[in-house]
Amino acid sequence: MGLKRTALAMGVGYILGAKAGEQRYAQIKELWARTGRPLVESPSVQRFAQVGKDAASRAVEVVASRAQSGGQRFVSAARERAGQRWGAAAQERVRVD
Numbered sequence: 001m002g003l004k005r006t007a008l009a010m011g012v013g014y015i016l017g018a019k020a021g022e023q024r025y026a027q028i029k030e031l032w033a034r035t036g037r038p039l040v041e042s043p044s045v046q047r048f049a050q051v052g053k054d055a056a057s058r059a060v061e062v063v064a065s066r067a068q069s070g071g072q073r074f075v076s077a078a079r080e081r082a083g084q085r086w087g088a089a090a091q092e093r094v095r096v097d
Contacts, residue, residue, distance in 0.1 A: 039045060
C-alpha cells in the first residue's frame with residue numbers, strides 16, 4: 001500500500017511540476033522578448049562581445065604557438081637522446097668485435 005501511495009504522490013508531483021515549469025518557461029520567454037533582445041543588440045554589448053572574441057582569438061594563437069614550440073623541443077630532445085643511445089650502442093658493438 002505504501003508503494004502505491006508513493007507512486008501516486010510522485011505522479012501528481014511530476015504533473016504539477018511540469019505545469020509550473022511550463023508556466024515559468026513562458027514567463028522567462030516573455031521577459032527575454034521584452035528585455036533580452038534589446039540588451040543583446042545594444043552597441044555597448046556588441047563592442048564588449050567583440051573585445052571578448054578578440055581576446056579569445058589571441059589566447060588561442062598564443063596557446064597554439066606554445067604547443068607547437070613545446071612539441072618541437074620535445075621532438076628534438078627525443079632525437080638527441082635516441083642519437084646518444086644509438087651512438088653508445090654502436091661503440092659497444094665495435095669494442096666487442
